[in-house]
Every structure is written in structure tokens, then in C-alpha cells.
Amino acid sequence: MKPRIALIAHDKKKDEMVMLAAEYLDFLRGCTLVATGTTGARLANELGLTVERKHSGPFGGDLQIGAALVEGQIDAVIFLRDPMTPQPHEPDINALVRACDVHNVACATNISTAQLVLTQLQLMSLK
Secondary structure (H helix, E strand, C coil), X not given: CCCEEEEEECHHHHHHHHHHHHHCHHHHHCCEEEECHHHHHHHHHHHCCCEEECCCHHHCHHHHHHHHHHCCXXXXXXXXXXXXXXXXXXXXXXXXXXXXXXXXXXXXXXHHHHHHHHHHHHHHHCC
């Protein structure tokens, strides 16, 4: 079964998300990917990844991904958050992270944990 991964990045973290995805490009090509609006567009346009795009985070994209997660359609979330910039949709962000905790879904919120999660998923997919 192909890993189903959600990819989300705040504005100041979008470049990091593209670099992270480029690092794992071959693996991510074999995954089912879902992302919030602009993040998904950049991943598709700059790296050629096939990504199901949801709305942008402030317009409900985080909630859409959270709903898919609750329905068992997401195996891991990579959410590169900007901890230094207040977000107008902070309650939605918290709800998504809480849903990951409630449903025991891996949630990486920085590059270090994202690399750990993606490396582990990559190793598991080789078995």
C-alpha cells in the first residue's frame, strides 16, 4: 500500500518544504500526496509531484486534511509550521495537530522530524 502523506507549510516555510520534498522526491513520487493550496501548487509546479490540492490553510485546507485524517485516509502529516509568526487560523492548526494525536498519526512540524518520518516511511515501503 502506498503511504498517504499530507504536506502543509506556512508561508515562511514553503521553500523548506520544496527542498525537503526534493530530497525525498523518488520516494514521494510513489506516495499518495495531499496538500494545502499554495504548498501543493509549488510541489506540483516545481517538482512535478502529483498532489491532491485542498484549500489554503486559512480558507479551511487544514480542516479538510484533518477530516481526511479522521476518516483514515492519511498515514502521516508533514506540517512545517512557522512558530514565530501568529496565524489567523490557529484554532484550525491546533485542531489538525490534535486530530493527529487522537488518531495516532505521525505529525512532523519541523525539518528534523519530517526527515525522520519520511525516512521511516521510505524504509517501511521497501519491505
